[in-house]
Each structure stands twice: as C-alpha cells, then as structure tokens.
Amino acid sequence: MFSERLTQLRDFTQQRQYQQFRTEIDNHYTKLLDKADYNFVQRSAFILKEMCQTEDAVVFPDERISFIRTKQNIPFYFKPKNIEKEFGKKKGVVYDTFHNICPDYEILLTNGLEKLREEVLSERKKTKKRSEKIFLDSVASSILAVLQLAEKYHKAALIANNQEVADLFNRVPRYPAQTFHEGLQAIRFVSAALYLADTYQLGFGRMDQYLYPLYENDIKTGKISREEAKELLAEFFISLNKDTDLYRGVQQGDNGQSVMLGGCKPADGTSAVNDLTYLILEVSKDLKLIDPKINLRIDSNTPDDLLELGCELTKCGLGFPQYSNDEVVIPALVKKGYSLEDARNYTVAACWEFIIPGKGMEVVNQGAVSFPYAVDIAFEKCMQKNNSFNIDTFRKLIKQNIKEQVKKIISNRDIRTLPCPFASVFFHDSIQQRKDASQCAKYNNIGIHGAGSANGADALIAILKTFETKGFSGLKELLTAKNANFKGYEKLRTYLQDEMPKVGNADTDADNELKFLFDCFADVADELSNKHKKIRAGSGSAMFYVWLVDPNMTWAFEPKVNATADGRLSGEALSTSLAPSHGIKVNGVLSVLKSYSVIDYSRIMNGGPITIELSPSVFHSEDGIKKLAQLIKYFVKVGNQQLQLNVLDASVLEEAIAHPEKHRNLIVRVWGWSGYFTELAPVYQQHVLNRHKYTL
Amino acid sequence: MTNGIVFDIKEFALNDGPGIRVTVFLKGCPLTCKWCHNPESQKHQPETNQKTNRLCGKIYTPSELAEHLRQFQDVFAFSEGGITFSGGEPTLQADFLMETLSLLTDIHTTLDTCGYCESSKFLKIAQAVNLVYFDLKLADDTLHQKYTGMSNRLILENLKMLDEHNIPLHIRIPLIPTITDTADNLNGLFNIIKSLKHSPIRIDLLPYNICAGGKYENYGMTYELTTIPNEPNQTSVQHFYEQLTQNNFNVMKG
Incomplete structure (x- = not known):
C-alpha cells in the first residue's frame, strides 16, 4: 500500500519515538518577563520567539516533510496578575489562549510569511497609535522568529544531506507555496509553530479546497502523479501525529486537528468536491491514524462514490468521517447572522462546532x-x-x-x-x-x-x-x-x-x-x-x-x-x-x-x-458499504444535521482493558474526536465500551 | 382480521434483499434445525427470555404492522429497498402474512422461507411478494428429517412449483460443517438446482454462524451442535462453487 519508507515513518510515529529528541526548557524567561512591562501581545510574541530560538531542528535523511517538536514545555510567560492588570478583574471571566478555532491556511499558502510581514510593516508606518504599533511590531517579530526557525531547518536539512527538505525550507513558509509538496510542508511547519505560541486545538479547515490549486497545477504540469501526491499526503498525515502528546485537551487525542472535506464553494454554492477530497479520504483510510480527524460535508447531490469512500473509512473503525449536512447547516448559520458566503465556507472546531476559518473567534x-x-x-x-x-x-x-x-x-x-x-x-x-x-x-x-x-x-x-x-x-x-x-x-x-x-x-x-x-x-x-x-x-x-x-x-x-x-x-x-x-x-x-x-x-x-455505533458485521455483508452510503443519504433526506458512525467490536475493547499493552494503537471515538483507547481515563473507557455494547 | 406474532423487527437488515430493508421476524417454525441461531423463533407463542426476563413475541394486527413498516416508505423508495418477511417460518402465519402484504402492495417485499408450507397457500404468498429467498438445506430426506425434524418432500415440491410459475428466486444454502457441507449433500443440492427450469437469480452460500448456540439457554433449550468444526469443508464447498459457476449460475459466497 505504502512504501517501506512510509511504513517506517508511521511506526516511528506510532511508537512515539519522536519523544527521544525532547528536552525541557527552564523558566529563566519567566524571570525576564517578570521585570518587563509587557502587555499580553508582547508576551505572546516573546514566548513564540523564545520557543523558536530554543527549538532544535531535527531532519532525517529520508523524510520529505520535516518538523519535530523538541521542547517539552512552554515556560510560564504570564501570571494571573499580568492579566488582571491589563484586562481588569471580573467575576466569572476566564482567560484562555487561542483555541478551538480554525486559522485560514489559504492566507499562508497564497501570500507566504514574507509578504505578510511586509503588509504588517506597511501598516506599522501608517499608525501612530501605541497599541497598534505594539501589536504590529509583535506580529512582525513573531513572523521573523518563525522564519528563523525555518532557516534552522534548512541548515539542518543540508547537514542531514536531505537536499529536498533543504530546498523546501528555502521557499516555504517564507514565500507562497508553488507546489503541493511546498504547501504541505508550509502547513505542517506553521501549524506546529502556532502550537509553539501556546495555542491549542487548532483545526485545519477545508484542506481539499486550499491545497487543490497546488495539487491541480502539479498534476497538470506533470510535476507529480496522483500516486506521488498520495505518498506526500500520507507523510504529511503521519507528521500530524507527532508531538500530539504535548497538545492540550481534556484527554489524549482531543487535540482539535480536524479537517473538513467536500461541501460547496463559498462564491456560488456549487459543489466543491474535487480529486483531493477523494485522495485525502483514501490516505486516511490507508494509514488508519488518529490525526487528522476527517469531516465530510454532504448534501443531496453528493456523489455516491464519495459517500462509499467515506464508508470505507468508517469501516476502519477510527470513528470518522463525521458527516455534516450542508442543506441544514448553511441556512442555520445564515439565520444566526453569518454571511451566506462565510456560511458556505464553514468547517468544524475541535469536535463538531460549525465555525468559519479565519473569521470565527467564537468560544x-x-x-x-x-x-x-x-x-x-x-x-x-x-x-x-x-x-x-x-x-x-x-x-x-x-x-x-x-x-x-x-x-x-x-x-x-x-x-x-x-x-x-x-x-x-x-x-x-x-x-x-x-x-x-x-x-x-x-x-x-x-x-x-x-x-x-x-x-x-x-x-x-x-x-x-x-x-x-x-x-x-x-x-x-x-x-x-x-x-x-x-x-x-x-x-x-x-x-x-x-x-x-x-x-x-x-x-x-x-x-x-x-x-x-x-x-x-x-x-x-x-x-x-x-x-x-x-x-x-x-x-x-x-x-x-x-x-x-x-x-x-x-x-x-x-x-x-x-x-x-x-x-x-x-x-x-x-x-x-x-x-x-x-x-x-x-x-x-x-x-x-x-x-x-x-x-x-x-x-x-x-x-x-x-x-451511532454499528456492528462490524455491517461490512461483512453483501453491499454493506453501498447500503451504509444509502443510510447516510437517508440522514440527509430527513433533514438531520450531523452524523457520527462508529464501528467496533465491544469484545475488542474488553480485551484492551484487560491487556492494554497489546492494544496500544487501538483507536476509538471518544466524543468529537478519536483517541488511543488505552490512553483514556477509565471513566471514558467504560463509556465507550457501554456504547459499543449496544450496536445497531 | 388475523393477528400475528412477531419476535423481532430489524431495521437496516443487510442480508435480506436489495436496498435498505426492514426485516420482520414472524414467530414459529415447522422445522427445528439443529443449527438454528434463533431458537426463540421456533415456538409460535410468545415466551420469556429467562436471562433478561423480557417477553419475546409481540402481537400485531396486519394494519398495525403495516403502519409501523410504512413509516420507512421514503427510505425504501430512494434506496430501492423494502420489507423482508422472515422467521421462524413466515408462511406458518399465512393468513396474517397475506393480509399484511395486501396492505403493502406498493412496497418491495421479500419472503425468506424454508419452503415448508401447504402448497396452495405457499403459491399465493410467493405470488404476493416481489422476491423469494428459498432455503435449501439437505438433499437426502432421511438426513433432512434427522437434522430439521421434517421431511424435505413438501419443500422440494414447493420449489418445483415456484419454478414452474417462474417466481423470482434466490436459493440460500447454509453451510453447516459436517452436516450440509458434505460432498454428497452438495452434489445432491446441485442436482436439484440443475433440474430447475429457470435459473435462480442467485445462489447464496451462507457461512455457519459460530455463535449460533448462544441463545438456547435463555429459552430453556439445549444446543446440540457443540462439537462441529467452526469452518465448513473448503474442498467440497469450493467444488460446489465451481460446479455452479461453470453451469452459469450466479453464486454469492457469504
């Protein structure tokens, strides 16, 4: 299915071998920050810069998409009193960093960080307001720090004799991505950098949309074949399974790395399904990894073969894709005050909540x-x-x-x-x-x-x-x-x-x-x-x-x-x-x-x-996949909103509770996300087990 | 109006015909196949599951049952699915079944039968449905009596009758290790199928369900086939499969 190289990378990730490169950061930065009269914008920029500077660049000779998080912890960079001083103290008000939302990666891919930094600097020239200057300076220094880390990766790649990755980091994330490969590396790197800025549960949004122009161009110009694209995508997905133990969430796995596929185009509402929609589903199905969690937007006209491919993925027992019915979701968003164009561009947050990439800061x-x-x-x-x-x-x-x-x-x-x-x-x-x-x-x-x-x-x-x-x-x-x-x-x-x-x-x-x-x-x-x-x-x-x-x-x-x-x-x-x-x-x-x-x-x-918990026997039967696809159509037809289908044998879960060491890679849907069963607290294990005892 | 006794209604039944289907299991069966995996289907009257203390078997009027099933009309329509009547043996409640079918003429219906039914009634029912799933188990009458409790003579006559009326038919053969999967039996079954005037739409080879014995205790019954192997005889089954396909029969291995 995949090359030996990819299988090794996958094993490396699943065995959490990336952890061996990790070291702790001491908290001397916190002391520095204690003395500084920084507002939170500056603190955030400061900590990202420090993290980028302390991160070690790790590049393997045979990998094609790089980045591993090497610093275990993000040092304390603010105290409650800093927050109080800046924002005041109000009963019931809780402050948290950016989380459970979705950046718009199209901004990254089409501009590149260099151009975005120039925009920041030009705005900087126009303003006289102190708070605006501080903000724009902080953005500029953050971008610079991330670019310097990219430069570090470029050098590490050269040392590792990995010319391909070295070339990638020469171009991205600094410049607009020109190839599918560059696009994937840019997103891997920048999404990881966002986590270095103490954000968490960030989604990837509509990946089959913003990556499609790059993919289409590469295919058209013969730069890569569909198979090569698939291999790259697989490596990208493997990379998203690294470092996830460092990401915040209620339980391991609750890291918000969701992807939305399918749906319609924001401008005119026509179908947005493309070859990448299929390719991403295929890769997820072949790899069987927790991340990213796949969501699929569907409506009455969704092609049967796409639904059937979704069902093939369901069959893997990962607890996704999760389906959303555009015919219900989009009008509801509009009714709530979202513009039609934005509503048509919806994705989901960490679990299932409908949000607009790059525009929604909702809690x-x-x-x-x-x-x-x-x-x-x-x-x-x-x-x-x-x-x-x-x-x-x-x-x-x-x-x-x-x-x-x-x-x-x-x-x-x-x-x-x-x-x-x-x-x-x-x-x-x-x-x-x-x-x-x-x-x-x-x-x-x-x-x-x-x-x-x-x-x-x-x-x-x-x-x-x-x-x-x-x-x-x-x-x-x-x-x-x-x-x-x-x-x-x-x-x-x-x-x-x-x-x-x-x-x-x-x-x-x-x-x-x-x-x-x-x-x-x-x-x-x-x-x-x-x-x-x-x-x-x-x-x-x-x-x-x-x-x-x-x-x-x-x-x-x-x-x-x-x-x-x-x-x-x-x-x-x-x-x-x-x-x-x-x-x-x-x-x-x-x-x-x-x-x-x-x-x-x-x-x-x-x-x-x-x-819905389904018995695995669904897939042993004649036309099981086809019939399951019809069931999903029925879900759309009766006007439901969202659907999660889970397939697992309860006896497997019981066995995993008894012998966790034998089932380290068993994946289950916990609520809006999938996680490794044996890493869950017993109360969640029991809940999952009880659900699967009543399959339909 | 005749009331019927139903022991289960399964939504989204996957192995009982085309499209999305709902299968109604009617309680009571003239046979007592030793491999039966629904022992609660054998007696006609409702009985209590001794483990859960829940009553198995619910009484319906034909219109109650039809009304219940009709709520899924929309899903049947777009998935080209429908309703399957299974059991037990649905034809054992022939009057109830006919009355219910008469209320569902616009929906695709399938009869899943062991074929053991008084012939004139059987023909009427078979003509009232769109498709018949006909079980064939043992070709030899003595063995048939030994393992199912009844002779196969009526069953084979009924099969011939449906064939003569050109009723759309699937033949289903349960592959029970050491019982129905023997070379002799499969050869016998092949000859029966070969003798039909019309080729069945499909012949389904059904694997033995190793959990078959699970429910017997709940109903105060004993499962006898505890020592047979889990898997059918690959050689004889493969030979049978080839025999059928070489004679241009459409075969599905379950």
Whole structure:
C-alpha cells in the first residue's frame, strides 16, 4: 500500500519515538518577563520567539516533510496578575489562549510569511497609535522568529544531506507555496509553530479546497502523479501525529486537528468536491491514524462514490468521517447572522462546532446545559405542592431552569481569548485593522452544548405518561423510587425502561418532548443573545456525558443529576450527543434517524452529532458499504444535521482493558474526536465500551 | 382480521434483499434445525427470555404492522429497498402474512422461507411478494428429517412449483460443517438446482454462524451442535462453487 519508507515513518510515529529528541526548557524567561512591562501581545510574541530560538531542528535523511517538536514545555510567560492588570478583574471571566478555532491556511499558502510581514510593516508606518504599533511590531517579530526557525531547518536539512527538505525550507513558509509538496510542508511547519505560541486545538479547515490549486497545477504540469501526491499526503498525515502528546485537551487525542472535506464553494454554492477530497479520504483510510480527524460535508447531490469512500473509512473503525449536512447547516448559520458566503465556507472546531476559518473567534464550548437536570428539578418542584401536578407549570419550570443554567454559563464562565499576534496573521482583516484577531474577528459568538437530551426527554415523557395513567399517586411513587435510586423499586424501573416511550424509536410522544427541550433551549439562547455575542445552542455533549452525573467533578459548575425518572440510575452516564439513552431497547438505526429529525436544526446550530455505533458485521455483508452510503443519504433526506458512525467490536475493547499493552494503537471515538483507547481515563473507557455494547 | 406474532423487527437488515430493508421476524417454525441461531423463533407463542426476563413475541394486527413498516416508505423508495418477511417460518402465519402484504402492495417485499408450507397457500404468498429467498438445506430426506425434524418432500415440491410459475428466486444454502457441507449433500443440492427450469437469480452460500448456540439457554433449550468444526469443508464447498459457476449460475459466497 505504502512504501517501506512510509511504513517506517508511521511506526516511528506510532511508537512515539519522536519523544527521544525532547528536552525541557527552564523558566529563566519567566524571570525576564517578570521585570518587563509587557502587555499580553508582547508576551505572546516573546514566548513564540523564545520557543523558536530554543527549538532544535531535527531532519532525517529520508523524510520529505520535516518538523519535530523538541521542547517539552512552554515556560510560564504570564501570571494571573499580568492579566488582571491589563484586562481588569471580573467575576466569572476566564482567560484562555487561542483555541478551538480554525486559522485560514489559504492566507499562508497564497501570500507566504514574507509578504505578510511586509503588509504588517506597511501598516506599522501608517499608525501612530501605541497599541497598534505594539501589536504590529509583535506580529512582525513573531513572523521573523518563525522564519528563523525555518532557516534552522534548512541548515539542518543540508547537514542531514536531505537536499529536498533543504530546498523546501528555502521557499516555504517564507514565500507562497508553488507546489503541493511546498504547501504541505508550509502547513505542517506553521501549524506546529502556532502550537509553539501556546495555542491549542487548532483545526485545519477545508484542506481539499486550499491545497487543490497546488495539487491541480502539479498534476497538470506533470510535476507529480496522483500516486506521488498520495505518498506526500500520507507523510504529511503521519507528521500530524507527532508531538500530539504535548497538545492540550481534556484527554489524549482531543487535540482539535480536524479537517473538513467536500461541501460547496463559498462564491456560488456549487459543489466543491474535487480529486483531493477523494485522495485525502483514501490516505486516511490507508494509514488508519488518529490525526487528522476527517469531516465530510454532504448534501443531496453528493456523489455516491464519495459517500462509499467515506464508508470505507468508517469501516476502519477510527470513528470518522463525521458527516455534516450542508442543506441544514448553511441556512442555520445564515439565520444566526453569518454571511451566506462565510456560511458556505464553514468547517468544524475541535469536535463538531460549525465555525468559519479565519473569521470565527467564537468560544464554541463554553459549557453545557443538562437537560436531565432541568427535567428533574422541575419535577421535584412540581411535586412539592400537595396532591396536584400541573403540566403547564412543569413545562414552565423546565424552561426556567434551562434559562438559569445558560445564564450561569454566560456569567460564571465568560471565556475570553487572549491575544496571539502570530495566529492573528491567519485571521482576515486583523492586520488591516491593526488589532489582534481576538479583538477584531468577524464572529464572536458563544456555543453551549445541550447534553443528555435523550435521558432528559425520556424522563420527561415518563413523568407525563405516569401522570396520565396513574395520576398524582403514580407520580409520588415515581418520585420516591427515583430518590431511592430505584432501590426496592426494581420492577418500576424495568417498567420505565421497557414500557415507556423512548427517544430513538421514532415514537411521536417521546420525540415531541425531545423537540420541546431543544425548543426551550433555542428560545433561551435567543433571549440571552446580544448583537455582538449570540448564543449558539447545540446538541453535543462532549465530556459532559460523564461530568454531569459525577458529583466529584467539582471544577465544572454545571449541575449534577442523580437517578432520573427514565429509570437511569445515579452515576450512570448520559448518552453521548444525540443518541438514545443507554440500555434501552432501540428499534434500529432508521428509527434513530427519524427521531432526531424532529429537532429544529435551524436554531440548534452549534453542532453535536447523531452518534451511532454499528456492528462490524455491517461490512461483512453483501453491499454493506453501498447500503451504509444509502443510510447516510437517508440522514440527509430527513433533514438531520450531523452524523457520527462508529464501528467496533465491544469484545475488542474488553480485551484492551484487560491487556492494554497489546492494544496500544487501538483507536476509538471518544466524543468529537478519536483517541488511543488505552490512553483514556477509565471513566471514558467504560463509556465507550457501554456504547459499543449496544450496536445497531 | 388475523393477528400475528412477531419476535423481532430489524431495521437496516443487510442480508435480506436489495436496498435498505426492514426485516420482520414472524414467530414459529415447522422445522427445528439443529443449527438454528434463533431458537426463540421456533415456538409460535410468545415466551420469556429467562436471562433478561423480557417477553419475546409481540402481537400485531396486519394494519398495525403495516403502519409501523410504512413509516420507512421514503427510505425504501430512494434506496430501492423494502420489507423482508422472515422467521421462524413466515408462511406458518399465512393468513396474517397475506393480509399484511395486501396492505403493502406498493412496497418491495421479500419472503425468506424454508419452503415448508401447504402448497396452495405457499403459491399465493410467493405470488404476493416481489422476491423469494428459498432455503435449501439437505438433499437426502432421511438426513433432512434427522437434522430439521421434517421431511424435505413438501419443500422440494414447493420449489418445483415456484419454478414452474417462474417466481423470482434466490436459493440460500447454509453451510453447516459436517452436516450440509458434505460432498454428497452438495452434489445432491446441485442436482436439484440443475433440474430447475429457470435459473435462480442467485445462489447464496451462507457461512455457519459460530455463535449460533448462544441463545438456547435463555429459552430453556439445549444446543446440540457443540462439537462441529467452526469452518465448513473448503474442498467440497469450493467444488460446489465451481460446479455452479461453470453451469452459469450466479453464486454469492457469504
């Protein structure tokens, strides 16, 4: 499939051999910075420069795309008091560096850093404002530092007798990329440099779009063949799997290196699918590595063979591609105030949140609403009144609690992004406005997850049905049973689990409650939005599927819920994003897709996929791939938004828990990202295992 | 109206016909194949899974079942899929099946059958569906009785009858190690297939499911085939495959 050389590179990366080149940086820089009267822009530029200067250049004789991170740590370059002094201290305001967003690498490829630096310098001449001068100086010095590191790589390549890499670094990232190979090296190098500037979870955006002109030109002029391009792309992907243990995330693997493929062209909305779309999928399928995580934008006209290729990748069990339905996503973005052209250019952040490369500085993961909690607390409150239960009050209280939860997330975890002059280069109009992208990007909205929706809706319908059939006394029994964690009420619990309507079974009653919860959430998001900061309600869960049920997770203030009226026991995890509650009898995947089509995705638009665990036997059957592709078409047809298909045998996971040493490279989807199973904390391992026990 | 007993409805069933399909498993079977991997399908009446304590077998009226299935009409239409009736043996509930089919005439339907059914009823059902998946197991009647509990005479007559009426047909042969995969048996089956006037659309060779015995205990039953090999006899199966393909039969190895 791939050459011996690539296989060796892949093994080198998978065995984490790149770690042998690592050393620590001491913190003397911090002392220097302590004395300096720098603002954050300057601090960011300073630390990037120091990192670039201390990085050792490592080039291997036989590699064709270079860069390895050699410095283990980024030294402290600011203290809370620095932030306080510059930005003031406000309760609930949290500062973080650039993360969970997507730079526009087209800016890099078409300009090159040299020209971008010239633009910075020309702007510098035009301004007299001190803050603007500081910003532009910091951008210029950041670019210079990165170019010097590139120069170091050029020399190291010469020493390693690797003329090809030496030539590459002679050209990129300084000048516009002229070949596909140069484009790949430029992106590898600059994306790694962005991490040196203390950013994290940066996506790659629409790689099949911005690389295509280079690829097309190389193919047309006969510079490379499709096979050679594939080999280069494979080496590029391997390189993205290096250093990832140094990247920040909730768990290993949660590093945000997502790629978006397919979709439409921003200018006219026509199909953007090209040969590179296919090539990238093919390479990902052949390599079977965690990074980059592949996303595919689809619509009713997506070619069958592309969908089938996507299914071939699904078959590898990496948990991607993740599919997004353009027909639903683009109008929703427009409705939220995104320009049509920008909306057509969307990609995803680290997991599934729809953002615009180089234009969105949104905090897409500011917190999560717990639907099960909202239903539970409303139920408790309603039952405090003697002998009467009012459904309207119950519904009002649910909505009221959702509003309280959202308000709390906005005020108690107001995440603001700290400046990063180097990253700002890849955001539109930052240089022209002479402001850091964190202060002038076009879109600055807030995303909030809607977690545990299936459990929430199942609990809600169980309460309503109990009231309908057994009246107030039935509700009292349900309340007592629930609060006893169903101890002594096992029969009732089985009844709740087996006989009550459930989300995922295309049951109108349950699905209506699912829609009700999300409508409440969307209303609340609208009410609490303002012109500059809109709230994007989502359907994802992220790590909240375990955080929201564990009272020990004290660092997240989101309310924790005990046993719920759907029969879920205290401590049992919520289902992930959009998936039926764990352990219930599900009719099947067609019903699941139907159930979730009731959500108004024009308002629930922060992302969060329908998540389906498929049995590997799907692929053992006649036309399995073709039929799976048809299933994805059905997902589009019924108007769903996002889809994640995971294929794994639960017994393999059990075996990996027992013998982690034998399964170091086993990859699973954890939520919006894939990671090595054995590197996950046990609580996440268990969640993944439980999901795969209920394949459809 | 006749009620029916259904023990499972599987959405996105992949091996039961063209396109995206939903398969309805009707409860009850005249045969008791020793390799049956759905032991809960054999008795007609609902029964309790002793492990989960959940009842297996749900009663439907034809219109309830048709209505349930019709919700997927859109997916059937664009994927050129449809509904498959399997079991157990669906023709055991012939009246219920016919009534349900009469409510689904605009949807592609497949009958998955062991062929053991009173002939006039069988023909009516076969004519009411778009495609028949017909199982052939053992050519020798004595062996057939030994391993399935019933004679194969009626089954073979029915096959001949469908052939004469030129009903679109797949023949499915389960390859059970040491039982149906023997050279003698496969030769016998070949002769049966060869004698048909119309070539079946396809002949499917189905691998033995080594997990077949898994569910017996849950229903208070015993799985007898615990000592047969996991894999069918490669030599005889390969010979059979070649025999069929050389005679221009369309064969699929599962």
